[in-house]
Amino acid sequence: MKAIAIDFGSSNTVIAKWNIATDQPETITLEGVNRPAPLRSLVPSLVYVQNAQEKTIEIGQRIIDQGKDFSHPRLFSQIKRRLITHGQYIPKLDGIKITPEWLGNRFLDQIFQNLRxxxxxxxxxxxxxxxQAYEKYLRWLEECSTEVFTSPSPTSPTPRIRxxxxxxxxxxGYGAIAPSALVLVIDFGGGTLDLALVRLPQNENVHQWGDRLGANESIENKAQVIAKTGYTVGGEDIxxxxxxxxxxxxxxxxLANSPVLKxxxxRIKMSLSEVETATEVFxxxxxxxxxxxxxxxxxxxxxxxxxxxxxxxxTAISxxxxxxxxxxxxKGDIKHILxxxxxxxxxxxxxxVEKYFSMGKVYSHKxxxxxxxxxxxxxxxxxxxDYLFHSYAIRYWDRALQKWKYQPLFQRGQSYPTRRPIEMLLRASQPNQAxxxxxxxxxxxRANGAAEVIFEGDRLVMQFDQQAKETFEPLKVSADGEGIxxxxxxxxxxxQPDEDRLKVLFQVSQNRELLITAIDLFTNQxxxxxHPVAKLR
Structure with missing residues (x-):
């Protein structure tokens, strides 16, 4: 089989393959792991840890079928959301720290074992x-792919990860939309709200988009991301x-302390999508x-x-x-909203959404x-x-103000690879600096009024900023949260502080890698x- 895609969601996960016979994508269902009909395409994103030392877990529908989907120290949900939300609470089971990364690795490993x-x-x-993923989430995806997807058999090559x-x-995925159309995608799942404005490829025959193998330079096969934004809020909050x-x-x-209430x-929330009144009896x-x-x-x-x-x-749409x-x-140019x-x-x-985009058409069939x-x-x-979603800056010490300041390098929306490097001249911040x-x-x-969902202990809390806010998050941090x-x-x-000492060139490669070249102006070396230092997003 050539390729599969895994949409690891906060509440549900979908696995798909390409059906060669129909030349269309097809959802993979795993017995005992996927939900029952009519939601058979979904795998509940749940992990129940039986033995952390031995990495023995259960995932998906099997947990629900066994009645283990109620509040319990060994049951974990919203794993993806924890990966992108800053939280300090990390439980310990069987002597092992159960981090979001550990849970994500185990979940994907079980998916891959079921596929094999x-x-x-x-x-x-x-x-x-x-x-809206931070560098931490993308780093986890790339690191876990080595552990999880490496083939145990010499006859089966390790798959390429994208x-x-x-x-x-x-x-x-909405292949019925016209080529070259401007498309706004509103992805409102269990844990995140993500929006992206995309211009689809130009090829007039949508069903032939995939036939141009090796022709990546062709503009006809390229989708262009115009703008993006996102918030960590979703169905779990509702x-x-x-x-x-x-x-x-x-x-x-x-029912105040009953785990069945949530x-x-x-169920009531889902039913109200189809009927005016929903009733549940327990x-x-x-x-x-x-x-x-x-x-x-x-x-x-x-x-x-x-x-x-x-x-x-x-706020997100605006x-x-x-x-x-x-x-x-x-705004009037946006005709297709998915x-x-x-x-x-x-x-x-x-x-x-229909009221906001009264001149457009809203699609919701997939x-x-x-x-x-x-x-x-x-x-x-x-x-x-594609384009960078985040803005990036370098931190420097302002001697006059005696505090850290930040010099922007690449703005949100910067295309990559960059055509020419960004050049900066740097000095020592103190005498005789080594x-x-x-x-x-x-x-x-973030503008004032922006919303953010954070963890307080093991509890999700929503905050609204009352004033504009600028935050700097180092790409690498130590255990105590200090930038590395x-x-x-x-x-x-x-x-010495009174002389330009380094000329530094910053550029972004085709693979989103931040590359640094540093020249000593004193020795001209x-x-x-x-030097690759990080993958940007």
């Missing part, structure tokens, strides 16, 4: 990443909001009491309004539209499979012309030459 048991040995694996952002994959609302209106309820609310075998919970669509929408849900959606405007694209992810099925979400199916397109010869450290990081600015330099230039003789 079905004699599926792909030559290429395409993994998708959220557009990474594609989820909104771009979703745009490619379930928790409904739980909170129910408990606030039913003081002293016997599951009931998830019979407590211990008390012999039946509990009936009912919600209407207006009640759900009231909860969403109170929790700032529509405000977040409005951010993207403003970035598109800076590229010369008006909704993916489970939250996209909520009627008020569709209505909100909410769950569009990302995995679209990712397979690049295995069929389609290339992606080295100059080069610490690179993501520089992010990407490169260190040794100075011989020692550097190259200390570093095209």
């Amino acid at each position: 048991s079905r004699q599926i040995f792909p030559s290429e694996i395409i993994l998708t990443a959220p557009v 990474i594609l952002d989820e909104p771009t994959a979703a745009a490619l 379930d928790l909001w409904l739980v909170q609302d129910y408990l606030e209106n039913n003081q002293g309820s016997e 599951q009931l609310m998830e 019979f407590d075998v211990n008390t012999q009491i039946a509990h009936e919970i009912s919600y209407t669509r207006p009640q759900l929408e009231q909860v969403l309004e109170q929790k700032g849900f529509y405000r977040i959606l409005q 951010e993207l539209v403003n970035r598109a405007f800076n590229k010369g694209i008006l 909704l993916v992810g489970g939250c996209a099925l909520i009627p008020s979400v569709t209505a909100f 909410p769950f499979e569009a990302i995995a199916h679209g990712a397979l397109m690049i295995s069929q010869g389609m290339d992606i012309q 080295e100059i450290e080069l610490t690179i990081g993501e520089l992010e600015s 330099p990407q490169a260190i230039a040794k100075l011989n003789p020692l550097g 190259e200390i570093l030459k095209n």
Whole structure:
């Protein structure tokens, strides 16, 4: 088999392959791992740790079938979300620290073992990443691929690994959209809200996009990403909001500490996508009491309004539209809006988007499979012309102000590879300095009113910034959170603050690698030459 795509989601995961007979993507279902019909295309993104020392776990639907999907120290959900959210809480089981990276590795390893048991040995694996992913998430995908996907058999070569952002994959998955069309993808899943404005390839025959193998230089086979944005909020939050609302209106309820309440609310949320009123009944075998919970669509929408849900959606769409405007694209130019992810099925979400883009058409016929199916397109010869999502800067010490400051290097939206390097002249910050450290990081600015979801302990909390905020996140950090330099230039003789000492050239390669060249102006020697320091995003 040539290629498979894995869309590792916060709540559900989809695995797809290319069906040679039909020349179309096809979802893979794994017995005991995928959900039952009608959601058979989905694998619940759950991990139950039986023995951490021996790396013995269970994943997916099997956990639910065995009744282990309730709150328990050995049950883990929202793994992907923990990978992209800054949290300090790391539990320990069987003497092993259960980090999000450990859980992600185990989950993908089990997926791959199930594929091998079905004699599926792909030559290429395409993994998708959220557009708002930090360097940590992308680094994990690349590092785990070595551990997880290395073939144990000498007769089966290790597959090639590729990474594609989820909104771009979703745009490619909606193959019915006209070539060269501007497409806005709104991916509203279990844990993230990601938006991307994409221009699809020019080839007039969509079904022939994958036939141009080896013709990556052809503009006809390239999808262009115009603008992106994202927030860590999704269906998991809605379930928790409904739980909170129910408990606030039913003081002293016997279900207050019941782990089944969140599951009931998830079912109610899903049902309200199709009916006006949803009811769930839970019979407590211990008390012999039946509990009936009912919600209407207006009640759900009231909860969403109170929790700032529509405000977040409005902020995210406005951010993207403003970035598109800076590229010369008006709101009225966006004619195709694609909704993916489970939250996209909520009627008020569709209505909100349709009202905002009254001149466009909203598509929602592939909410769950569009990302995995679209990712397979690049295995069929389609290339992606992409842009950096984050802005990047170098940290330096301001002697006059006695504090760290940041000099921008590459702005959000910068295409790569870069045509020419960025040049900087650096000085020592103190007398007789033996080295100059080069610490690179993501520089992010958020407007006032922006929303962020963080972990407090093991609890998810939403915050709204009341003022504009600029943050610098080093690409590498120590255990105590301090930035680690990407490169260190040794100075011989020692550097002085009153003289330019280093000329540093920064550029981004075709593989998103940040390359640094450093020249000592005193000795006229190259200390570093095209030194790769990190993969950018």
